[in-house]
Each structure stands twice: as structure tokens, then as C-alpha cells.
Amino acid sequence: MLKLTGRLALAAAVGLGLAAGAGSVKAETPKRGGTLSFVVASDLPSFDGHRETTFGVVHPLAPFYSLLIRVNPANPGDPTDFECDLCVGGIPTPENDGKKYTFNLRKGVTFHDGTPLTSADVKATYEKIINPPEGIPSARKSYYRMVDSISTPDDHTIVFDLKFASASFIPAMANPFNFIYSKKDLDEHGLNWHTQNVNGSGPFKFVQYQPGAFVEGVRNDNFYMEGRPYLDGYRSIIAPKMAVRLQAIRGDRAAIEFRGFPPKARDDLVKALGDKVTVQESDWNCNLLVTPNTKRPAIDDVRVRQALTLGVDRWGGSNYLSQIAIVKTVGGVVFPNHPLAATKEELHKLKGYYPDIEKSRAEAKALLADAGKSDLKIDFSNRGVDQPYKVVGTWLVDQWRKIGVDAAQRVQPSGPFYDTLRKTRDHDVSIDFNCQAVIDPVADITKFLPSSGSNFTGFEHPGLETIYKQIEKEGDPAKLRALIRDYEHLVLDETASSMITLWWYKINVHRSYVKGWKVAPSHYLAQQLDPVWLDK
Amino acid sequence: MTTVTESAVEAQVEDLTPKTSFWKAAIKMARNQPVGVAGLGVVFLMVFAAIFAPYLTSYDPVINQYEFILTPPGAEFFLGTDQFGRDIFTRILYGARTALFVGFTAATVGAVGGLVLGVASAYFGGMFDLIFQRIMDVFMAFPLIILALAVVATLGSGTENVINAITIPFIPQCARVVRSNALAIREIPYVDAARALGFGHARIILRHMVPNVMAPFLILFTAFVGQAILLEASLSYLGMGVQEPTPAWGLMLQGGAEEYAESAPWVAIWPGVAISLAVFGFNLFGDAMRDTLDPKLRSR
Amino acid sequence: MSKYIIQRVLLMIPTLIGAGILVFFLMRMIPGDICELRLAGTGLAVDQEQIDICRENLGLNRALPVQFIDFMIGFVTFDLGDSMWTGKPITEEIGLRFQLSLQVAIMATIVATVIAIPLGAISAIKQDTWLDYAVRIFSIAGIAIPSFWLGIMIILGLLIITQQVTGIPWMPPIEYKAIWVDPMHNLSQLIWPAVATGYRYSAVATRMTRSALLEVLREDYIRTARAKGLVEKIVINRHALKNSMLPVVTIIGIEFAFLIGGLVVTEQVFNLNGIGKLFVDSVSNHDYTMVQALVMLVVMSFVIVNFIIDLCYAWLDPRIRYS
16 A cells, blocks of 8 residues: 555656646636537547547547546646546545445436437446457456456445455556446447447437548537537547648648657748647657567577667657657656656666767677677568668667667568568568557566567566566656666667667647647547537 | 561561561651651750760759758759759759659550550450450459559559559459550451461560551550650659659659648749650650651641 | 450350469468467567467367458359458448549549540641640650659649649649539549549550541541541541541550559548448558458459450451451
């Protein structure tokens, strides 16, 4: 209990530092009415948030649904500022040594079809997410390993009993994909019904979906938050090409895009439209990695891996690359600026983060020579998505050339790319990324844990597993921070088993008449649109 | 004794084949087809750019120069730079190499493959021809770009696979035209005569049938080079073609070029001009060649 | 004639089966599958168990021959099934996009015809004059300029010119509305892609008009007509042009069938939700059922258009039937 509070308090202290990205917004009285058009880069495979993983599902569908708790849309930059959506009385404090959470639900909430929402609906939803019956996919089931059982003492109370105390529980509950479904629908139509149909309790009601084109929503007049939503409705327009999305904002065919634009595009839009557009920026809880295939000859040699990371000029790249790509921030394994993240001085000591790139390149060349690989040729697998993968990929090839490594870039569409990374494994190094919704450093750094299931290095290291187990249980902020530094040093420097290139940087340029939307450190978060209004 | 008869028949046969020599045709074409010569000029210019690229520019086509990101055209960079600070003029020069390599390889393999299969199909006829024609039908019915997309998705992107993807649909196109021309030759009695004399299949095909389908073959070949350059550009634009950092025109139009088109239009304009000009040159030349070689369309 | 028709129809069957085999195995050769893409597509940890469930649900665990026979039976009985990616009926998904692609194709054909026939005629009549050269260069340029680049230039031009002139940048709408719902919106969106594809299309048709007309002009009856002292205009309009239209109509027909495929790239540039974009998306999503259905439809329309053209020729010129 003490441990947990300590950790939460610490995280809360950080929040302030992060919220800076949101900029200063004067309190204005929201106007009602209008339809918001926004562009989304991805089509939606199905409507069922529980089984899907793309933001292409969140942006058009989140406004139809309620969550039990959510990231505060007025302050989404703060990783610990959660608020009640369906619950009342604030985020519950844990009982039973951090192993029991009791949520009280709002009364008088109804689904769009008129069915009242009760604790049975929330329970049925979480049972579907955590313990899906055979044949029903659930993409984030593993986030809820700590949950033992869910009970509903009455219609407006729901209790989660945990197997062990975990600070990851509350962030996991705020996951934006956890749309609350009606038990009646699940019982009557089965657990696949929501892939094709929408019946939520959120601020907007589903009107239509035209595959490949758009999703349309209209105001839910029975929404439980007083006065909200402000918009009459919205249209979520699918536009996979970045150029089209930029032109759409420029020609006012859409007012906003929620993922992010490269800086050069921001400058162009601001230059062309002046104060008709507003810019919001934030660090982004995503980073691009270079994942070495440690089972391949040469790459199995730690000296070669260290040389590859030493050869990458992150500080210089941050300056140059941040003009043309959606990456910017130099960071270690933890979300930059988080108190658990490494400071600049700490980073400078790690291989590949030295302030002097010439020293770094010299060391890289020496290591390669030592390993007998001075004329190394590597197969570099990349994903066929322009921003930021291919832009960063081209930069990496250029960086490695400077230490005499000849990297042949092999770009494949997403399907074959993941097949190479997960199964074929005939690559030497690959682009990979770690992109999380709710910020939770302890959960987010599992990517670097060889046994985690999302780690594609093929590496084995008992030492890393031991440290991670300690991190999971450590409640003292200072000790936790020290443990994470050890973990970071081991991953990025000593074993060079993963290499972080740069963290993403989220730039949202939108029409200035869009108000009430604040940039979050993740494109998954705070997308229910109930606070958004149009100043027209 | 046989040798005498053989040469006699062959002499007869030769009388039937068109006699215009290559040089005569070339001179005639130059005189009658000034536009075609202009096309040839463009082709030569492209070959020149490809061969002498390193001497025509002092920049490197792949090394990133971050201090010169998206520099407008000027004294230092003739056509400006792209989002990686690379000189666009240099990348266009080196891009000619990629275009010509892809264009000629795909056209050669596609046209020669089509020639062999088309002539064989016409010559042997029967079951072979019937089955072969059905296979060709399947490939013909597949739209070119769709077949290429599927092949690239299967084999993966990169220069070699792009060539494969472009070549596969060329073969049936060429085979079909060659076959119909070869069929007409096959009906002429001398082929039967040659066969009656016991000449081998290979000899009859190579000495009598192939030379007679050379005109459509050459016309198709030139058209294929232009088409291949255009297809390569389209595939690269869709992100399924040649990959960075290889300088290639279609690739230069993809991604950043389009995103920054309004503030840096030079990135989007020049590679497109290069593609258009190259294909234009090959088509002009091909047209002139068709008019010269195909008597039906020759001027009054 | 009826024997010829039956023979031609029978010959279509192996083509369709061949296309089916080709697309079926081509798609399955692409590394990775829809389940992995869907669950692992964002780089998160995924249980193999979840992938197996997905495969089981989509019938991807069955033996390949079983899947193939299933696909063929579905095709023959006109039951195209559901899209693997969206789970919606394929007919519904295609129907929606077909409307848009068909409209662009028709508009492009109109653009092409309007440009091609007068230009081709002028070029033939004024053969070897500067006018002929100008038309030929214009039409060869149409084949040489990549239509996607032309599209990029059109959008860029619109944005820049409107900004210069009115101060407010204008771009074509990015959402499709049917022509009977909002004609202005519809046309202001689709005219640009129609021009971008129509130009290339017109180039092919202009060249065909020119050469067909040239050939007819050489025929004896035209010489006779001229010798009779008929006005050149009447000779051209009443005799020559009319008689040279068959090959022109043929090429327009053939190109029309190919236009759907040609739209693949243009639809990307203009963010059009048409058949071409559906094809690209379905290939990258590994949506086997959708790609199979699309390819079969394109191949079938091609085969049918060809069949009709052949029939016309056979009807007009009986010698063809026996060759």
C-alpha cells in the first residue's frame, strides 16, 4: 500500500512538467453546435476495440463509448491524471494491500438503445476482455494478469480483486480500447456482434460507416455529462496518405488530424494559413528501435551490436531529423522527462549517446576492427510506412555508412515485415517500435525484456529478467529509479540487445476554430470528443 | 547433295523475306522521321547522363546533407535538394541508371521470352499452342499494374523484384503479337518445304521464322522500355518498388516530395519531368520505328 | 456462328480457372497472414493462441485444396462470401466503391473521346504538317506523363493558384457523394482524376483515330469520292470518319476494361475510395477473399469485353471465324 502511494505521488509530481505541451488555453465558454470533420490515416478493421490494436479504431469509435475510467482529456499530458468516466467519486484507492479496487458507478446512464447501464454490463465487458471464451480474440488480455476476479455486489458497484498488488492496474483500466458494451447485446447477439455493430453509452451515437471512406456520429442527447457533448456530430474521414491529410487541413476539408504531422509540414501550414491554424505539440509515448537479430552471425557478437549503436548520431539526428520526421527526442528506455527517465547527463554515459559523435564513431570502428568485421554488410529490414519508419531508415543507412557498415535496406509492407521479424528471421537488424497508450514506465519497458513476447531480438539474458522482477515489485521511487538505470545500461549499453533511435514527437496542426481538444502524449488517448467544440 | 538443295531452298526463302538492311532502314527513318530522331536524341541524352553521371556532378546521390535540407534551386544546387539534403539534379542523373537498367532488363527479358514462346507456339501448334494460349489469356486478362503489385507483394520490393514484376506481364503481350505474325509466316509453303527436307526445328525457327517477326518484335521492345520505366515509377510511388536510398525517379516522388510540394515544389516537379521526358523519348523513337518498319502504316 | 460462340464461351472457362489458380496461390505466397497483421500490426505482445483463434475463425487452418475448392464453388454460385478484413459481404464492399470507380471511368472516357476524335482526325487529314506533329507530340506526352504525377501537379496547382487568386486555398473534396445527392460536390471531386486518367486514355485513342483514318483515306472509294469532286469536309465526315470508327471504338472498349486497374495509382493521389484503392488495401491487408473476388471480377469483365469485341468482328467479317 505504502509502496503504491509513493509511486503514484511521484508520478503525479511529474505530470506538471509534461503538461507544458498542451499550451495555455484561456477559459472560454464553449459554443454548441457544428460538425467536426477530421482525417484518420488508417481504416478500421472491425468495430470491436477489444480485439483491435490500431488507432484507426480509436479515433472514429471512441466517441460512441464510455470507459470505466479515462485519462483526463483536459490534462492528458499528465500520466497519472485519471478521471472517472462511468464511475463516480473519483478513482478508487486500493484496499486489501493494494489487491482490491471498488468502483461506484453513475446512476441513470443508458446505452444508445435505451437499455440502462449497470455493473453487470461493466463486468460482462471486462470478462470479455480478461477471460474471453475460446474463439474470441482479446488483444490486451495480458495487461490484466493481476486480476483475479470481478464481482458486482449491487447494480452500481463493481469490485476487482487482484492476485497481486500492481501499479499497472489503474493505467490498464484507463486503456482507451476498453469500450463498455451492454451485457444484453453480448447475451443476445454473441461476442462477435460488436465487430459490426455499435451500441455504446458515449457522447455520440453511431450513424453510419462507409467502408474505406468515413464514420459518422451524431450527438447523444441523453449523455450523462451535463451540457456535453458540444458538437452536433462528427465525420471521421479515412485518408491514408499524409499528403492528402495535409492538403485536407490546408483546404479546410478537415479541421484536425489526431496522429501527428512532420515539423516541415507544420511550418508550411502555419506559413500558408497564419492564425487560422493552431499548433499543439507533445512528447510521444512511442519510440523507434533498432532490433538486432542476435542469432545471426556477426550480430551475435556484442562488439558489433555496440558498434552499430555507437555509430548512430542521436543528438545530431534529433536536430536534423526533427525537421522532416515525426521523431525528435533523445531518450533511454523510459518516456522522456518522466522522473524515472534518464537525465541528459545519465544518457551521455551510455554507448551511442556520447555528446561527442566523433569519439563515438572512433570507438565503433575500433570495436568492429576488434571483432574482425571492418567491412560489415548487414540486411536491414524496414516497414513500408513513410513516417517515421522509412525516413528514419534512410537516416540510419547513412549513419552506418559513416562507420563503414554497408546496410542494405529491405522495405516490406506491414504483413511481410512482421512475418520477417517474428518468423522468417532472415534479417540482421530490423526497425521495430514500442508505442503505448497510457504511460506506465514499468509496463512500457517490458519491450526490452527478452522473455516478454514483444521482444524480437532472440536474445536471452537471465540478469535482465532478475532486474525486471525487482522493478515490478519495487515501490521506493529512488530505488526504482536506480534499478531502471541498471536495466537501461544493461539493455542499451552492456549487451546492446536493443537500440533506441529517437522518441517520436507529436505535432498536431489544426484549424483554430477547433477548441477543447488537447494534445496527449499518445494518439490513442483522450479521443472521446465530449469536450470539443467549434468556435465558428 | 542435300547441301545444294538446302541452300537452293534457302536462297528462295531469302527472296521472300524483306530485304531492307538495317542501315538502309535507319537512314530512311532519319530522313522521313525527324520526330523519331528527336526521340532517339532524348534516349541518347539519357544514356549519356547514366554513363557519365559521376563526371556531370560533384555531389553524391545517396549521402545525406542535413545542413541543406530542402534548399531551393540556385547556384549551389541546380535543381534544389530533397528532404535529406541530397542534390536533386544528381539523383536524377543517377536515377537514369536505375530507369535504364530496369527498362532494358525488363524489356529484353520480356520481349525475348515472348519471342521464343510466341514463335514456338505458332510453329508447333496443336495442343501446345492451345494450352499455351490459355495461359497467355490468363496473364493478358490481369491488369498490368495489379499483376505487378501482387508479384511485388509476394517477392518483396527492391530493384530485382521490380524487374521480375514488370517482366512477367510483358511476356504474354509480346508472345501474342509475335505468334500472330509467325502464324502468317508458317502458312507460307516454304516452311513446309523446309520441313519436308528434314531441317531441324531449331534451324527453321531461327533462320526463317524469327527474322520475319523482327519488325513487330523491335516495335514492342521499344514500347516495353518506355512502359517499364513508367511502371517502375508507379510501383515506386506506391512504395512497392525500388527502395531508398537508391536514386530512382518514381521513388523521388514518393513521401516527402508530395508532403512538402507546396513549399518545395522542385522536389515534386523535376523527377516527374525526367520520367515523362524519358518515356516520351522512347515512345517517339518507337513510333518512328513502327512507321518505318510496318508497311501498312507507311506514308502514302 | 452459334458454333463459334459456343467455342468462344468454352474457351473462357480455362482462362477463368487459370486466373483463379494464379490469384489464389499468388496471395498465399505473400509472407505473413491477415491474423498476424491484425494482432501484431502494432508491435505489441501477442499470444500465439490469439492468432490461432483468428485463423480458425477465418477458415485459414483448412487444407489449401479445400480452401481453393471452396473459393471456386463460391465463384461459380456467385457467392463471394465475406471480406476477411471487415467481415462484411464482399458484394456490399465492392458495390459501394464500384459506383465511384465506374463514374470516374465513364468521365475519363468522355474526356478521352472528346479530345481524341477531333485531334486524331486533324492529325490524319493534315498528315506530316506541323499540326500533325503537334497533335502527335501532345498524344505521346499523354502516354509518357505518369498519371499520378499529373494528379499531384493538378492538386498542387489548384492549391497554389486558388491561394494566389482568392487568398483561400481550395482543394477538391476528399469525401465522395453520389452525383444525384450533390452534383456540384461530386463533380468538383471527380473531374480532376477523370482528367488525369483521361489524358493518358485520350492519347491511345488519338493515335488509333489517326492511323485508322489514314488507312481509310487510302481506300479506293475515298479516292472515288474525291474524284467525283465532293467537298473534302463531306468526304471526311460522311465517309472516312464513319468507316474508321470501328478500331477506335474497339480500343476505347479495351482501355475501358483496363481503366479499373489503371485507377489504382490515381485513386491513391486523390484519396478516392474506389476499386483500385480497395485492391491495394486488400493486398496489403492479406484479405484473400477480397483480392480473389476483385481479380476474378476484373478478369471476367476483360474476358467478356473481349468476347463482345470478337463477336462484333466475327459478325462484320466472317473470315475471322475460321482463322
